[in-house]
Amino acid sequence: PLPKSAVKAGYRVIGFDSVGSTNAEAMKAAMAGDAGKIWYAALQQTEGRGRRGRAWESPHGNLAASLMLVPDAPPAGLAGLGFVAGVALNTALARLMPAAAIRNGIDGADGTAGDARARIALKWPNDVLADGAKLAGILLEAQKRPDGRAAIVIGIGVNVVAAPEGLPYPATSLKALGTPFDAPAVFEALAESWVECYEIWNNGAGTGQIIRRWRESAAGIGAEVAVQRPDGVLRGIFETIDDAGHLIVRDDEGHRIAIAAGDVHFGTT
Ligand code: BT5
Numbered sequence: 708p709l710p711k712s713a714v715k716a717g718y719r720v721i722g723f724d725s726v727g728s729t730n731a732e733a734m735k736a737a738m739a740g741d742a743g744k745i746w747y748a749a750l751q752q753t754e755g756r757g758r759r760g761r762a763w764e765s766p767h768g769n770l771a772a773s774l775m776l777v778p779d780a781p782p783a784g785l786a787g788l789g790f791v792a793g794v795a796l797n798t799a800l801a802r803l804m805p806a807a808a809i810r811n812g813i814d815g816a817d818g819t820a821g822d823a824r825a826r827i828a829l830k831w832p833n834d835v836l837a838d839g840a841k842l843a844g845i846l847l848e849a850q851k852r853p854d855g856r857a858a859i860v861i862g863i864g865v866n867v868v869a870a871p872e873g874l875p876y877p878a879t880s881l882k883a884l885g886t887p888f889d890a891p892a893v894f895e896a897l898a899e900s901w902v903e904c905y906e907i908w909n910n911g912a913g914t915g916q917i918i919r920r921w922r923e924s925a926a927g928i929g930a931e932v933a934v935q936r937p938d939g940v941l942r943g944i945f946e947t948i949d950d951a952g953h954l955i956v957r958d959d960e961g962h963r964i965a966i967a968a969g970d971v972h973f974g975t976t
Contacts, residue, residue: 708891709746710899716744716906718898723749728756729773730848730862736775737858738850743777748894755864758833758846768868769880770890772897776859777852785859786832786967787914789847790921790952792861793829795904796843797924799896800827800835803888828926831945831954831971835865836926840879842866865893915950922948927973932956935970945971 709720726732729747731754737743749772752765765771774792804827828836835843846862866880867890881888907913922928925948932945934956943958953965 708895710895710902712902713898716902718744718746718902720746720748720898723747725749725751725753725767726771727754728752728862729771730756730846730860733773733775733860733862734848734850734858737777737860738852740852740854741775741777743775743858745775746772746894746898747775748772750890752864756846756862757844763844763846763864764871765864766869768890770865770867770893770897771862772865772894773860773862774901776861777856778859779856781857784914784951785849785857786847787908787917787952788859788861789833789845791904791908791917792845792847792863792901793833793835794917794920794924795901796835796845796863796865796897797827797829797920798900798904799893800842802900803893803896804884804886827924829921829924830926831948832952832968837879837884839926840877841870841874842879842881842884863897865890865897867893918948918950918952921952927971930973933972933974934966935972936966936968941966941969945973 709718726749729749733747751767752771755763755765755771757763826838830836833845834841843865848860850858852858868880868882870878870880904917908917927945928947930945934941941956941964943956946955946957949955949965953967956964956966958964
């Protein structure tokens, strides 16, 4: 179910128990002429996709949600919508998890509050980490429709009950973190914070505010990074995220390099 604020703002939701890919469903509907502001949400995907043709594992009980937007005017800074989604998801998780920590008694056996609570951070460009392990991923897709309008799909996958093992980096789930929320509860919180964040984004100076909030939650600022780009690997220090959402890396020679797209690895490996 959608929270009241989302219904009031004109959003709808189409739910699935299991589907190939919510991004694929949303894009198909958009290309067929649907007007958008529709969430496609599923408990399971059989052909979930990540970026650059990679696969996204979505076993039953996890959340797969894709928001389809067909804006009247071409949106400025399309890539920025991934940041809106990151901040919205971060906000939703932050609201859910303190309550979870208290209810679940994971705040520390010695009674100290918050000790065992996972630290949620955003990893450029589109991951959500909990204690350094991947908890969620975001996939932004856009296509031009026959009528000239842009179809935008923002896909968000959250590991609620299970995370894959054997990846080259650690992954985790809300369940493994000790939080009792099911996928519908996570979806509701996300849909609610999306409304808030997207309104901020669309209101003039709001883009800066979203990027600032993203930067405040960024993982790895000041750390050594290796950025995989089509033309090779760039190594350096992750300095910051600039106001356009670029990753700023300072290399050995002190050059500051702004990166618009790539995969980031922390550390020197
Ligand atoms: C992403 O890609 O992180 C974007 C994932 C977006 C998934 C959502 S679910 C709703 C919507 N519908 C879809 O079909 N997709 C979207 P990327 O950064 O490329 O990460 C993919 C890589 O993460 C894979 O190559 C694996 O190494 C790893 N991976 C796969 N499944 C994972 C999972 N459940 N949790 C953590 N890591 C995973």
